[in-house]
Amino acid sequence: MPEPEFRPELLLDVLARHEVRHVLIGGFAGVIHGSPYVTTDVDVVPDDDPANLERLAAALDDLHARVWTTDDPEGVPFDHDAASLAAVRVWNLVTDHGRLDIVFEPSGTAGYADVARDAVTLAILGTQVDVASLADVIRSKEASGRDKDRLVLPVLRRILAETEG
Numbered sequence: 001m002p003e004p005e006f007r008p009e010l011l012l013d014v015l016a017r018h019e020v021r022h023v024l025i026g027g028f029a030g031v032i033h034g035s036p037y038v039t040t041d042v043d044v045v046p047d048d049d050p051a052n053l054e055r056l057a058a059a060l061d062d063l064h065a066r067v068w069t070t071d072d073p074e075g076v077p078f079d080h081d082a083a084s085l086a087a088v089r090v091w092n093l094v095t096d097h098g099r100l101d102i103v104f105e106p107s108g109t110a111g112y113a114d115v116a117r118d119a120v121t122l123a124i125l126g127t128q129v130d131v132a133s134l135a136d137v138i139r140s141k142e143a144s145g146r147d148k149d150r151l152v153l154p155v156l157r158r159i160l161a162e163t164e165g
Contacts, residue, residue, distance in 0.1 A: 003073050003074070003094055003098065003099070004094070004095065004096055004097060004098055005097070005098065006040050006041070006097070006098035006099065007097040007098055008028060008042050008097075008098065008124075008125065009124070009125030009126060009127065010096075010097040011042050011063065011095060011097045011098065011100055012024075012042065012124060012125065012127045012129050013126070013127045014059050014062050014063050014097075015044070015056075015059050016127045016128065016129070017059075018055045018056070018058050018059035018062070019055055020046060020052060020055045020056045020059050021046065021047040021049070021052050021112075021116075021130075022044040022045060022046040022047065022056075022112075022130065023044065023045045023112065023115045023116050023119045023130045023131070023132050024042065024043070024044055024124075024129050024130065024131045024132060025043050025044065025045050025103070025106050025115060025132040025136065025137060025140060026039070026041070026042075026043030026101065026103075026106070026137070026140070027039030027041070027043065027152070028041070028042050028043065029043070029131050029132045029137045030134075030137050030141075030152060030156055032122065032124060032131050033131075033134040033137065033156070033159060034159045035152060035155055035156055035159065036155065037151075037152045037155065040098065040099060041098065041099035041100065041101055042098070042099070042100050042101070043101045043103060043106075044100070044101070044102055044103070045103055045104065045105075045106055045109075045111060045112050045115050045116075045132075046085075046102060046104065046112060047112045047113075047116075048086055048104055048111070048112060050082045050083075050086075051082075053081075053082035053083075053085050053086055054081070054082045056082075056085060056102075057080050057081050057082060057085060060080060060085075060093070060095075063095035063096055063097065063100070064095060064096045065078075065080075065093045065094070065095045065100065066078065066093060066094050066095075067091070067092065067093060067094075068092045068093055068094040068099060069092075073094065074094065075093065075094040085102070086104075089103070089104045089105060090102070090103050090104070091103075106140040107140050107141075107143035107144040107145075108139045108140045108142060108143025108144070109136065109139065109140055109143075114136075115132045115133075115136050115140075116130060118132075118133040118135065118136060119131055119132055119133060119136075120133065134156065134159060134160050134163070135160060137156060138153065138156050138157060138160060141153055141156065
């Protein structure tokens with residue numbers, strides 16, 4: 001069975017309906033800032049406040065979130081609450097609306113408070129979302145050291161230079 005269709009607007013809507021404080025980062029944030037590179041997941045940095053993580057756990061229930069693995073792309077069911085979510089610093093999940101990565105401390109950042117400081121609130125496909133600044137997206141991609149991130153960096157730097165210039 002193939003993974004569910006990627007519907008980022010539905011993922012973001014569920015997080016918003018549950019009032020989960022988070023910042024969108026990663027490839028989808030790059031797309032929002034103008035990157036032409038296609039992404040197939042949503043990456044978020046949640047506030048790790050226990051009450052917020054309880055809301056995140058409820059949102060994950062609504063999304064029927066499962067742990068994504070290369071061996072089982074349909075996902076493996078998992079029990080989760082605020083404490084268990086906080087205990088693992090990166091969650092690669094598959095949901096009814098596509099892939100969702102939860103990262104508490106993206107490469108090159110100090111986590112939610114760090115990226116929230118310069119985030120901008122934008123309406124994305126009908127939902128208000130805090131989006132990491134382009135500078136923070138670049139900083140995280142530079143620090144990751146991954147080939148796929150190095151590939152997009154020249155484009156992101158050009159967009160940043162054009163918006164600052």
